[in-house]
Amino acid sequence: MAFSPRICQYKRVFRDGDVGCGVATVLVTAGTIGRGGGALAGCAAWNPADPLRIHVLKNSLPPLWLRRFRRRHALELQSHPQLPDLYEQLTQPIPPNLVSLGLAWLDMARQAKHLTPLDPTRLTRWAALPPVWRALIQPQGQLWWVPYRWGTTVLAYRRDKLDWQPQDWGDLWRPDLRQRVSGIAQFREWLAISFRRLGLSINTPPPWPTDDLKAQLQTLHQQMLLYSDKHYIQPLILGDALLAVGWSSDLLPVAQRYPQIQVVVPPGGGAIWADGWVLPSGQSLSAGLQDWLNFGWEPAQTASLTAQGIAWSPFAPELADYEFFLPMDTATEAAYQSLRRWWAVLPPVGR
Structure with missing residues (x-):
């Protein structure tokens, strides 16, 4: 696909700390929260147990969670800027005790035997978890992943530069947005948006209206910067x-951070993304890790997650308004890959 020649300039736009390739380590104990490996007063006296080694996606946890949980256990929390970095932790000879993993990575991690199954009876609110989660994350009757937050695909626009307000996915096809749209490099998301515009579910099984989908995707491609x-x-x-x-x-x-940027969730919503906890292969669910999983599901903690304004908890009623990407059967996978190969060789815009 075509990429903007200004990509190197784009890498420099964010302020220090907004993006990066490093790994931040935060040690959380009874006494203090510190960055790096400095000495932390009062740790050994208050909690002689080894800290829980948990790896998470950067900025995915409310700071309030850490302040509250440190009263119960010591934490050695490492944050990573990208989801692939977290998957890589599962392949290490000595993995962390617990890892945050995107739902889209779950099947790959499970099939590669990087995970240890979990016991749902050790989750105090398991019975209250909406059935859609239990059906999705318990293939073959085993639990491999415990959700703690979710969100959806959205639109963001420059309200200081547009004299109209985007409202719907169909606005992406407006002629005045030609080569003025940027977006994630995920074909299934663009296909889902095209399905939405045609009034179809994002999980519509084949046979698909292929000619209509290609027309939608080709026009949308002309909009992309x-x-x-x-x-x-x-x-x-x-x-x-x-x-x-x-x-x-x-x-x-x-x-x-930028008041000139406004976010819109189009009617009908977008596809759901979700993050959850997995137990790496060779690890066992200690009492401390069990406490961490249940802590994230406590009503007080789910409320603080929602208040952060970035994601919803697994128990949020808004879940009913959106769709998960469901696993593809053989026929759907074949239709998807055929369309994806066609999309991948579309000529760059402007040629």
Whole structure:
């Protein structure tokens, strides 16, 4: 696919700390919260147990969670900037005690035998978890993943540069947005948006209206300035893109920092993304880890997650308004891959 020649400039837009390739380590104990490996007063006296080694996606947990949980256990929390970095932790000879993993990575991790199954009877609110979660995360009757937050695909736009307000996925096809849209490099998301515009579910089984889908996708491709999972936000901040399509976990924090950027959840919503906890192969669910899983599901903690304004808890009623990407059967996978190969060789815009 075509990428903007300004990609190197886009990498420099964010302020220090907004994006990066490093790994931040935060040690959380009874006494203090510190960055790095410095000495922390009062740790051994208060909690002689080894700290829980948990790896998470950067900025995915409310700071209030850490302040509250440190009263119960010591934590060695490492944050990673990208989801692939977290998957990589599962392949290490000595993995962390617990890892945050995106739902889209679950099947791959399970099939590669990187995970240890969990016992749902040790989760105090398991019976209250909406059935859609239990059906999704318990294939073959085993639990492999415990959700703690979710969001959806959204639109973000420059309200200081547009004299109209985007409201619907169909606005992406407006002629005045030609080469002014940036977005994630995920074909299934663009296919889902095209399904939505045709009035279909994002999980519509084949046979698909292939000619109609190709027409939608080809026109939408003409609107694109940049496809990139890592850098699609930068052209929106620069003003090169007027509208961006991405995950709420990315775009809502940006809108909080930049008042000229507004986020819209189109009617009918987008596809759900979700993050949850997995137990790496060779690890066991200690009492401390069990406490951490149940802590994240406590009503007080789910309320603080929602108040952060970036994601919803697994118990949020808004879940009923959106769709998960369901696993594809053989026929759906074949139709999807055929369409994806066609999309991947579309000529760059402007040629």
